[in-house]
Amino acid sequence: PMKNPASTFPALVIVLLSNVGLALAQSAAETQEGGKNADGFFVHSIRSEYQAEETSVRVFLPDRIQENRRYPVLYVLPVEAGNETYWGDGLVEVRKHDLANQYGLICVEPTFVQLPWYADHPTDPAVRQESHFVRAVVPLVDRLYPTQAESEGRLLLGFSKSGWGAFSLLLRHPGTFGKAVAWDAPLMMDHSGRYRSGPIFGSDENFAQYEVAALLRRDAAQFQESNRLIHFGYGNFREHHQAAHRLMEELGIRHTYRDGPQREHSWHSGWLPEAVAMLAAAEEQ
Numbered sequence: 001p002m003k004n005p006a007s008t009f010p011a012l013v014i015v016l017l018s019n020v021g022l023a024l025a026q027s028a029a030e031t032q033e034g035g036k037n038a039d040g041f042f043v044h045s046i047r048s049e050y051q052a053e054e055t056s057v058r059v060f061l062p063d064r065i066q067e068n069r070r071y072p073v074l075y076v077l078p079v080e081a082g083n084e085t086y087w088g089d090g091l092v093e094v095r096k097h098d099l100a101n102q103y104g105l106i107c108v109e110p111t112f113v114q115l116p117w118y119a120d121h122p123t124d125p126a127v128r129q130e131s132h133f134v135r136a137v138v139p140l141v142d143r144l145y146p147t148q149a150e151s152e153g154r155l156l157l158g159f160s161k162s163g164w165g166a167f168s169l170l171l172r173h174p175g176t177f178g179k180a181v182a183w184d185a186p187l188m189m190d191h192s193g194r195y196r197s198g199p200i201f202g203s204d205e206n207f208a209q210y211e212v213a214a215l216l217r218r219d220a221a222q223f224q225e226s227n228r229l230i231h232f233g234y235g236n237f238r239e240h241h242q243a244a245h246r247l248m249e250e251l252g253i254r255h256t257y258r259d260g261p262q263r264e265h266s267w268h269s270g271w272l273p274e275a276v277a278m279l280a281a282a283e284e285q
Contacts, residue, residue, distance in 0.1 A: 041091060046140060049125070050132035051113045056083070057137055058091055059145065060107040062100045070146050072153040074099075074276065075138075076109040077162035078116055087160070088267030097273045103280055105155075106145050110137045117200040118165030119210045127200060130210075134173060155279050156180040157272075160236075160265065161195060163187070164212060167229065171215035174222055179282055181230040181275045184237050184265055187212050187244040213247060220251035227282045232258035232274070235265035256282060 037043050041058040048055075062071070076090040091109045094100060100107050112129050121127035142149040154177045156166035163185025170180040192198050192207035201207040208214060216223075223229060229248070231241055238259070245257040256278055263269035 039092060040095065044140065044144070046110075046136060048132055048136035050120075050128035050136060052126035053113050055111045055113060055132070057108060057110045057140060059141070060091055060095055060100050061145075062104055062106075065146065070148045070153070071104055071106045072148050072155060073141060073145075074103075074105045074107045074155045074157060074279075076107060077118070077156060077158035077165050078109060078111060079158070079160050079162045081113065081115045082111055087265070090157075090267045090272070093267050093272045094276075099273065099276050103276060105276075106141070106147060108137075108141050114200060115161070115196055116165065117161055117197050117210075118169055119200050119206070121200060122202045122206040124202070127202075129200065130169070130172070133169070134176060138176070151175055152178040154178055157275055157279070158185065159183040159267070159271070160185055161197070163231070164189065167212045167231075168210050168215065170228065171212065171219060171223075172210070174219070174228075179228045179230065179279055181232075181279050183231070183233045183271045183275055184235045184241075184263075185231065186237050186240050187231065188240045188247075212244070216244075216247060216251060216253060220253050223253045223255075224251075225254065227254045227256060229253065229255040230257075230275070230278045230282055231255070232278065233260060233263060233271050235263055235269070238262075 035042065041060050044057045045054050046057055076094060078090065079087050091107060094107045099105060110133060112132065114127060116129055118129050118133065120130045138154065141147060147153060156169055156177055158166040159182065163182030164187060166180040166182050167187060170177045186195065190211065190213065192201040192204050201210065231244060234241055241257070242259065248255045263271050
């Protein structure tokens with residue numbers, strides 16, 4: 001087995017985020033290795049030019065990391081700013097159901113200074129959540145862990161606003177991410193300002209660049225051959241999922257959709273294991 005990853009990381013790492021494999025502009029992020037926390041997660045503090053303050057990245061590994069093996073990464077996208085857990089803790093739910101071991105996944109959850117909508121503000125350079133995730137977090141994880149550093153090895157998972165984010169990120173970066181699953185998400189939101197999104201999108205014009213329905217219409221041809229989009233269940237947003245399903249059927253987009261079951265709108269209501277299983281099933285198709 002590979003050595004404990006924590007023992008192989010330097011105390012202070014300067015990570016150069018090149019455009020190799022990600023087609024990104026060069027940038028730099030400074031990270032501080034903090035070791036394992038009480039939950040058994042590796043925690044990295046990260047400062048990037050895309051966020052106003054230091055943020056963190058938590059990583060949960062399978063119990064045994066095999067030497068010379070590369071692992072897919074499940075990005076568990078948060079719905080709250082910072083370390084808030086009013087709606088539960090996605091990575092704790094992953095650990096509870098032993099999903100890292102069951103599916104051989106490196107599981108990662110970043111934080112954001114402001115409420116995450118996974119967009120770049122049009123004028124404020126310190127509110128660039130999409131850039132922070134794609135240009136800082138993903139390359140950091142690929143550098144520090146034995147990941148499958150290609151689109152097929154990067155899976156996105158979220159609910160509510162982070163379910164929206166999972167779809168938006170995949171549709172905008174189909175060469176960076178492989179598949180996305182969304183549970184109980186406002187997938188058909190059609191203007192900025194709903195659900196405290198205004199300060200992140202900044203304007204309806206900028207929002208239009210991230211609107212899931214518009215992206216589906218624009219890029220339908222790219223998603224007609226393989227099943228990369230999964231959405232199911234509801235608590236608050238059943239009509240959004242039904243409408244998104246109808247739209248994708250009209251556009252000929254391959255996807256997985258399941259109407260229900262109804263559950264409480266939180267990380268801990270039981271939907272997450274099914275979501276990861278659906279990602280794994282889509283992987284086999």
